[in-house]
Amino acid sequence: MSTDQHSTEQQVTEIIAAELGIPAEQITADSHFRELPGVDSMRVLQIILKTEKAFDIEIEADVTFRIQTVGEYRALVRELAGELDREGAAAS
Amino acid sequence: MSLTDALRSVADRDTGRALRVFRGGKETERVGFAQLHLEAGQLACGLLERGVGRGERVGLALPTSPDFARAFFGVLAAGAVPVPLPPPIRFAPLEVYAHRIGLAMRQSRVERVLTEGVLAELLGPLLPQEQGRFTVLDVGSCRAGAPEYVPVPEDAPALIQYTSGTSSAPKGVILSHANLRANIDAIVAGLGVTEQDVSGSWLPLFHDMGLIGMFLTPVLNDIETFLQPPEDFLRDPGRWLRIISEHGVTISTAPNSGYLHALHKTGPEQVAEYDLSRWRLALNGAEAVDTALLRRFSAHFAPAGFRPEAFLPVYGLAEGSLAVTFPPVGRAVRTLLVDREALAEGTVAESQEPDGARELASVGVPVDGTELRLVDPSGAPLAAEPAVGSIQIRGASVTSGYEDGSTAGADGWVDTGDLGFRHDGELFVVGRTKEMVIVFGRNYYAADIEALAAGCPGAVPDGVLAAGIPFEDGEGLVVFVETRETAPEARNTLADQVRYAVSSTLGIAPRAVLPVRKGRLPRTSSGKLRRHGYQALYEQYAAPAHPATES
Numbered sequence: 154m155s156t157d158q159h160s161t162e163q164q165v166t167e168i169i170a171a172e173l174g175i176p177a178e179q180i181t182a183d184s185h186f187r188e189l190p191g192v193d194s195m196r197v198l199q200i201i202l203k204t205e206k207a208f209d210i211e212i213e214a215d216v217t218f219r220i221q222t223v224g225e226y227r228a229l230v231r232e233l234a235g236e237l238d239r240e241g242a243a244a245s
Numbered sequence: 246m247s248l249t250d251a252l253r254s255v256a257d258r259d260t261g262r263a264l265r266v267f268r269g270g271k272e273t274e275r276v277g278f279a280q281l282h283l284e285a286g287q288l289a290c291g292l293l294e295r296g297v298g299r300g301e302r303v304g305l306a307l308p309t310s311p312d313f314a315r316a317f318f319g320v321l322a323a324g325a326v327p328v329p330l331p332p333p334i335r336f337a338p339l340e341v342y343a344h345r346i347g348l349a350m351r352q353s354r355v356e357r358v359l360t361e362g363v364l365a366e367l368l369g370p371l372l373p374q375e376q377g378r379f380t381v382l383d384v385g386s387c388r389a390g391a392p393e394y395v396p397v398p399e400d401a402p403a404l405i406q407y408t409s410g411t412s413s414a415p416k417g418v419i420l421s422h423a424n425l426r427a428n429i430d431a432i433v434a435g436l437g438v439t440e441q442d443v444s445g446s447w448l449p450l451f452h453d454m455g456l457i458g459m460f461l462t463p464v465l466n467d468i469e470t471f472l473q474p475p476e477d478f479l480r481d482p483g484r485w486l487r488i489i490s491e492h493g494v495t496i497s498t499a500p501n502s503g504y505l506h507a508l509h510k511t512g513p514e515q516v517a518e519y520d521l522s523r524w525r526l527a528l529n530g531a532e533a534v535d536t537a538l539l540r541r542f543s544a545h546f547a548p549a550g551f552r553p554e555a556f557l558p559v560y561g562l563a564e565g566s567l568a569v570t571f572p573p574v575g576r577a578v579r580t581l582l583v584d585r586e587a588l589a590e591g592t593v594a595e596s597q598e599p600d601g602a603r604e605l606a607s608v609g610v611p612v613d614g615t616e617l618r619l620v621d622p623s624g625a626p627l628a629a630e631p632a633v634g635s636i637q638i639r640g641a642s643v644t645s646g647y648e649d650g651s652t653a654g655a656d657g658w659v660d661t662g663d664l665g666f667r668h669d670g671e672l673f674v675v676g677r678t679k680e681m682v683i684v685f686g687r688n689y690y691a692a693d694i695e696a697l698a699a700g701c702p703g704a705v706p707d708g709v710l711a712a713g714i715p716f717e718d719g720e721g722l723v724v725f726v727e728t729r730e731t732a733p734e735a736r737n738t739l740a741d742q743v744r745y746a747v748s749s750t751l752g753i754a755p756r757a758v759l760p761v762r763k764g765r766l767p768r769t770s771s772g773k774l775r776r777h778g779y780q781a782l783y784e785q786y787a788a789p790a791h792p793a794t795e796s
Binding site: 185186187188189190191192193194195196197198199201202213214215217218219220221226 | 333334335336337338339342363366367476479480481506684685741742744745748749752753754756
């Protein structure tokens, strides 16, 4: 795992943990967003908003209809932040 | 006169007023009402060419957009009936969404769904997998050249409003052109709406408050209409307040939780940038009104010129089209302190002390054309008032029935499922008998939530209780799940699965999922779960001192 990858993924996890008020250790790549405590539509939008600000990216609505886990979300952020090409994101 | 005729009258006046849609805080499209009428006719022509028949139900899966407006009026102009559908849920399986809207569509015998762009791509491959013959149509590619307007009688259906329904039988309220026009006229009269008013809203258009109150009412009265998608507001409530401030919005509506969100997310330095002095009516409905919040909001936004008397606590429901009672406009919110214990026993005792008392806001008197009465559990009108009774309504705005063929009430009186009392002729809503949980202004049937939870491995099927419990920041969903599991890990897994099932299907999060040992939830003598005393139950099982293994 490169430093960039580690820091991006860690930062995304921290954004999610802070918004939900849960320990970051509770969140894994396999965690489905919708099974984490307190995940309603408003929280989801706040997580997206904070991620967009942190990485200066724009996350379109349609992609969020297609992914379900934190791991998929982290890969999406890395892709949008230019750390991964599209194939890399799809494969992870 | 049909809604299409009403839109034509507005178009004929040709004042240049328009529907103005904002996305991401910027105005993205402006459609004059005359143009909207023309484009609705063109869409109707395209729909008729595709064989859409009179009275046919047509699904609308569209975000807040001019296309929603075109589709809504286009379907009506074709003599058909729009069925607004909710949007998909983020980070949740699309199959679950397709299944959910599929239930409503089968109930209404929908064969065609109007949608656009991304949603068309998503739904295209999914819907045909649901039972039924669903065709997905893109609004943009359906329009034909020559407008057509099919005349329909006033008593023909004009809208199917699905109130909920994910796993149990969905409930589609049928509202006729006459119902909707009566309610729109009543809203205009009750609020004293004039052409100088400006309407602005972020409320979703698949729900009555946004659709009827903040879209149909202003458009059909030739009032400038600002709309933005709900997610824009949820991300940044400043986008709502900026539209109000910069465009002189005079009427806007939100549930209690919406005002709370705006209060939380707006710092004093931002307040100073807004001019909310022209906002004459801030309707507050769809949830219990928190009087303390009204005071906090008013004080916080006073530097922007917000006036506390702009707040208007209102009461309504889909069965009554939308509006049922309004207070008189322009006066301070009328509040009443009543004794909690007396209230729990169905009596009304005014209290001088806040201790042990509940402060309630008046939601006023019935709007024009709607009658209201309070009845006891046997259905007989209350013998003496003030006392708590079930609220029943009837009148020109009230539905005659549901899509499944059931009627809404005997002798025209429709039970709202809400409880209230009258004081000095004004209604105070105190609770409800219907098994519902209200989150962010939307109703969720307890039965739906319970069925979702009961389907999780480890849950006792008839041992699930979904309860709306008051928290400091509003009503919250708590799910009690009976289980044979005793190990903490197994119980945590069950709780995760319940959260996932509820959140991915409905988009809402339980405040707590509480596993309870099988047989421990209170039951009635007939063995059914007891449907009251949720608060005490919550305190019993959520208390941190209470070890999970003993419960």
